[in-house]
Amino acid sequence: MDQMIDGFRRFRDNFFANNRALFDNLSQGQTPKVLLIGCSDSRVDPAIIFDAQPGEMFVLRNVANLIPPFAPDTSHHGTSAAVEFAVRGLKVEHIIVLGHARCGGVRALIEGSSNDNTDFIHSWMQIARSARDRALALTLSAGQPIEAARRMCEQETVAISLGNLMTFPWVREQVETGKLMLHGWFYDMEDGKLFRLDPVTNTFQEV
Numbered sequence: 084m085d086q087m088i089d090g091f092r093r094f095r096d097n098f099f100a101n102n103r104a105l106f107d108n109l110s111q112g113q114t115p116k117v118l119l120i121g122c123s124d125s126r127v128d129p130a131i132i133f134d135a136q137p138g139e140m141f142v143l144r145n146v147a148n149l150i151p152p153f154a155p156d157t158s159h160h161g162t163s164a165a166v167e168f169a170v171r172g173l174k175v176e177h178i179i180v181l182g183h184a185r186c187g188g189v190r191a192l193i194e195g196s197s198n199d200n201t202d203f204i205h206s207w208m209q210i211a212r213s214a215r216d217r218a219l220a221l222t223l224s225a226g227q228p229i230e231a232a233r234r235m236c237e238q239e240t241v242a243i244s245l246g247n248l249m250t251f252p253w254v255r256e257q258v259e260t261g262k263l264m265l266h267g268w269f270y271d272m273e274d275g276k277l278f279r280l281d282p283v284t285n286t287f288q289e290v
């Protein structure tokens with residue numbers, strides 16, 4: 084904890100002190116143009132990866148950067164609430180789903196270990212169940228190692244989240260009227276590379 088308090092003091096004395104005008108402005112409100120949906124993984128910090136300033140991105144992070152299907156009921160939908168606030172409240176113009184390599188959530192899904200003694204993770208990861216089944220079928224039938232299935236599934240989580248975003252009626256409406264654009268990105272922390280999902284070829288292309 085001392086390390087974190089020390090970190091805050093460095094932030095306050097340097098970044099905060101050197102950007103008073105920015106923080107004065109931001110204290111009046113936020114107008115981010117981007118909703119970034121990423122994984123909670125400590126190695127995949129969107130603000131660092133995109134060198135973003137405070138106020139630039141509305142960030143939603145959860146296990147494996149997943150968006151569930153639209154399900155308006157009385158359960159506590161934290162992820163869907165954040166999407167709703169970004170789209171209907173902040174009126175963001177872009178939603179980026181950022182998948183990443185070496186995702187622990189995907190690893191648990193592929194290996195079946197999310198089923199072991201978890202209260203929430205197994206159920207949550209079922210959002211990507213179809214990606215798991217497809218990745219395992221394709222890679223194993225081709226004689227590829229389990230790592231190939233994991234990578235394929237990591238990238239498929241992005242497509243699944245993009246597809247589920249379109250089940251939210253106010254997302255679909257904004258997309259269809261051209262006010263909102265959806266993007267699928269993938270960050271490879273091993274090589275420090277970023278890939279973009281090409282909607283035409285449905286493949287990831289390096290940026």
Ligand SMILES: [Zn+2]
Pocket residue numbers: 122123124146147148183185186187188189
């Ligand atoms: Zn992850």
